[in-house]
Amino acid sequence: MISVMEQNKNNLTNAIRRLPESAPDEKLWDTIQEKLQEGRLNEALQRLPIYDPGPVNWESIAANLPRRRSHMTWWYAAAVLVIAGLAAAWMYTKGPDHPVEFSQEMADLRLQSDGQTETDLAYQRLESYCQTETLVCDRQDYKRLKDEYEKLYLASEQLHHAIGNYNTAPELVRQFNDIERQKTAVLNEMAKMI
Amino acid sequence: MTSEAELISGCLLHDRIAQRILYDRYKKAMYTLAYRITGDFDDANDVIQDAFLDVFRNLDQFRSEASLGAWIKKIVVRKSTKKKRIVIWQNPDESTGEIINWGEDEINVAHLEAAILLLPDGFRTIFILAEVEGYSHREIAVMLEISEGTSKSQLFHAKRKLRSILSK
Numbered sequence: 001m002i003s004v005m006e007q008n009k010n011n012l013t014n015a016i017r018r019l020p021e022s023a024p025d026e027k028l029w030d031t032i033q034e035k036l037q038e039g040r041l042n043e044a045l046q047r048l049p050i051y052d053p054g055p056v057n058w059e060s061i062a063a064n065l066p067r068r069r070s071h072m073t074w075w076y077a078a079a080v081l082v083i084a085g086l087a088a089a090w091m092y093t094k095g096p097d098h099p100v101e102f103s104q105e106m107a108d109l110r111l112q113s114d115g116q117t118e119t120d121l122a123y124q125r126l127e128s129y130c131q132t133e134t135l136v137c138d139r140q141d142y143k144r145l146k147d148e149y150e151k152l153y154l155a156s157e158q159l160h161h162a163i164g165n166y167n168t169a170p171e172l173v174r175q176f177n178d179i180e181r182q183k184t185a186v187l188n189e190m191a192k193m194i
Numbered sequence: 195m196t197s198e199a200e201l202i203s204g205c206l207l208h209d210r211i212a213q214r215i216l217y218d219r220y221k222k223a224m225y226t227l228a229y230r231i232t233g234d235f236d237d238a239n240d241v242i243q244d245a246f247l248d249v250f251r252n253l254d255q256f257r258s259e260a261s262l263g264a265w266i267k268k269i270v271v272r273k274s275t276k277k278k279r280i281v282i283w284q285n286p287d288e289s290t291g292e293i294i295n296w297g298e299d300e301i302n303v304a305h306l307e308a309a310i311l312l313l314p315d316g317f318r319t320i321f322i323l324a325e326v327e328g329y330s331h332r333e334i335a336v337m338l339e340i341s342e343g344t345s346k347s348q349l350f351h352a353k354r355k356l357r358s359i360l361s362k
Contacts, residue, residue, distance in 0.1 A: 034293050041353075044301035045326055051235075053225040053242050058217055061246050066208050 117156075119183045123149060126190055136194050145193075149186045155179050198262050205253050213250055220263060224270045230322045231274035233311045241273045248273075271323065271337055280315040282340045282348060292350075294357050301360065309359040317352035324349050 130137035137143075159176045163169060196204075196215055204212025224245065229238035248269050256265050274280075310318060319338070323329045324345070329337070331345040338345070 030293065037293055037296055040296045040299070040301050041306075041325075044303050044306045047303045048307055048326065049226075049303075050222050051226045051229055051238075052222050053239060057221070057225075057239055057242055058214065060243050061217065061250075062210065062213070064247055065210075065213065065250055067210065 117180060117183075119180065119187055120153065122191070123153075123183075123187055126187070126194065129194060139193070142190060142193055145186055145190045149183060149190070152179055152183045152186065156183065202253060202256065202262065205250055216249075216262075217246055220266055223263070224266060227267065227322070227327065228270050228274045230310065230326065231271065231280070231319050232278050233315075233318065237274075237277050241270060241277050245270045245273045267327070268337060271319075275319060275338065278315055280319055282316045282320065282338055282344060284340060284344050292354075294353050296357065305360060306356075309356050312359050313352055313355055316348060317355055320345055320348040321352040321356065325353075 137146075156176065156179045159172055159179065163172045163176060196212070201212050201216045201219075205216055221242070225238055225242050228241040228245070229235060232238055232241060245266065249266055256262065310321065313321060320334060323334050323337070324331070331342045331349075334340070334345045335342045
């Protein structure tokens with residue numbers, strides 16, 4: 001006695017056996033044959049060499065690319081802004097309590113010298129004299145005095161430049177006056193000899 | 195090992211290290227492809243420089259539908275054909291049914307490479323894309339703006355020419 005379930009299974013099997021067969025396209029075999037024939041070609045293609053570009057390529061590429069701004073750059077920029085802000089705030093608050101101090105110097109023409117003193121003019125007169133009356137001027141002690149005067153003259157010149165127009169360095173002015181007194185003393189000795 | 199997504203993110207931020215890693219990852223494949231299409235190392239150098247500059251400048255336009263390598267490869271192919279002013283003749287013919295006999299002996303790789311370089315530019319480009327890079331005729335047609343029939347026809351003629359060169 002065959003059960004209903006078994007009867008259904010047999011029916012299905014018989015139906016599957018009777019399903020129609022489909023043949024592939026004729027070109028499929030050509031393609032398979034072609035692929036088989038190309039086996040050697042494909043093997044060789046797999047072994048083709050791989051090439052490596054030189055390092056110059058990357059350098060050229062990198063040279064043309066924009067650089068990333070690092071986080072540190074932004075930190076530096078932020079720090080500069082904060083410092084600048086604090087400095088501006090400090091100066092603003094400090095302003096009214098601490099006024100800017102300044103002084104004004106005026107040049108008093110009466111105190112200025114042109115570097116040519118009465119002593120120097122007197123010395124020039126002695127020199128003119130020496131060009132005609134050489135007897136005294138050729139003496140050793142006169143020449144020694146003359147050298148001494150010229151050294152003092154140079155020192156006086158340098159001090160004059162150092163002091164400038166405003167006579168604001170008392171120590172230099174004092175030294176300048178000392179030298180002038182020495183020049184006068186030396187010139188007096190020279191004049192006595194003549 | 196840096197993932198592709200991490201590399202792309204780094205490159206978008208102009209991170210030079212990420213850019214260098216990406217370049218190192220693809221440089222050989224792209225340089226070799228450019229050389230095979232242009233047939234000249236100097237041209238390949240120019241193509242690679244132009245292509246990677248394009249890659250880094252336009253990476254924000256990359257969509258993950260394809261892999262990054264495939265996207266870069268298309269840029270390299272476009273630059274290479276443009277560099278050599280390669281024009282593919284639109285001549286889809288029916289003579290592609292013939293089966294080319296490549297013989298039973300092993301093909302010498304050096305001879306094969308030399309023979310590929312002797313192919314006309316159009317033949318060589320299609321042959322490299324189809325047989326070496328594995329693109330389908332549909333993909334080649336889109337990439338080179340030709341018909342699929344032209345791609346098939348050019349490939350057949352390229353293979354026949356190549357066989358002829360190798361037989362000499």
